[in-house]
Amino acid sequence: MGTDRAGRRSAETAAPAASLPPTPFPVQLQPRLTLLYHFCRLQMPTIALDMTVCQRHLQRTFGVFVAKPGVDATWTHYLDNLYPIDWFLTAACLEGIERAWETLFAARAGRSDCLLMDALRARAARLYPRDEEKQDSAVNEFWGHLIIAEHDGSMPVLQRYDGQRPLVPWLIRVFQNWHISQLRRRAGTQALPEDDLALPLPELDGDPRWHEAFCLAAHECLSGLKDAELMILGLRLRYRLSQREVAAVLGKHEGNLSRQTDQLRDKCLEFISERLLDQGWTGGDLSVYVRTEMPGVLLDDPRLSVDRLAALLSAAGKSLPQDRKE
Secondary structure, eight states, X not given: OHHHHHHHHHHHXXXXXXXXXXXXXXXGGHHHHHHHHHHHHHHSTTXXXXXXXXXXXXXXXXXXHHTSTTOOOOHHHHHXXXXXXXXXXXXXXXXXXXXXXXXXXXXXXXXXXXXXXXXXXHHHHHHSTXXXXXXXXXXXXXXXXXXXXXXXXXXXXXXXXXXXXXXXXXXXXXXXXXXXXXXXXXXXXXXXXXXXXXXXXXXXXXXXXXXXXXXXXXXXXXXXXXXXXXXXXXXXXXXXXXXXXXXXXXXXXXXXXXXXXXXXXXXXXXXXXHHHHHTTOOOSOOHHHHHHHHHHHHHTSGGGSHHHHHHHHHHTTOOOXXXXXX
């Protein structure tokens, strides 16, 4: 972790980038701010952040939140949905407090209870298979961008965090989206919009068990797909080919491929919906959640790995375009 700590030290000593102008905190909510501050200090007693600094960061993160379209831009709603410990830790990291950075490095990610650093390295391994140097640099660069803006006019990653979702899953999603954006740019396709890095993640009824149930159902659905369907998914998701490019690789008419893709999407949605309904799901439409979360879940499955897709294409007598080969 030597290089990671070095990256952290350089980030701590860098001057904070410009952020959104602070939004005044209502005087009538001052008792609530006091309660929030003392709760965070009790939970994280080794991180010394004074009340004035906390109020400044609360005003700043509220400004980040209300700048997004379609949100309830009231202080009451914001505080009701705040993740206080994650918000407090982020503020302390932005203030350069070493204990805060140590806590962030030691944060746990996901049901496997692995370290955040290990989770980021696992994502990098999937994004850049068989390229250990790129995997290492991807993680190290990301840590630097937590507090140093990637380019003029942008905000450091931690300054985009609004406190309205768990910090660690959000950081993992930002990392993945940022590198997918880089890969798309390198392939000559449109990159993810900058705002996409800070959009709130959809939640399944606010209960973590539904996300786990969703992941299990998605992997089960994938296990039942035919090789031809796996190739379509893999070419679209793993190699980011357009529908026209996939049709050319598979030797299909683009219209026929479009119908197959629609049928595949509907098949997955129906399968996952049935599994969740069988387990007692009584929430709303799952289609938005499936569209958002399904790609990440599928890319984690070994059946869509680079080696597995190469074997499927070879068995079918197909091959990738020359510029997409490893």
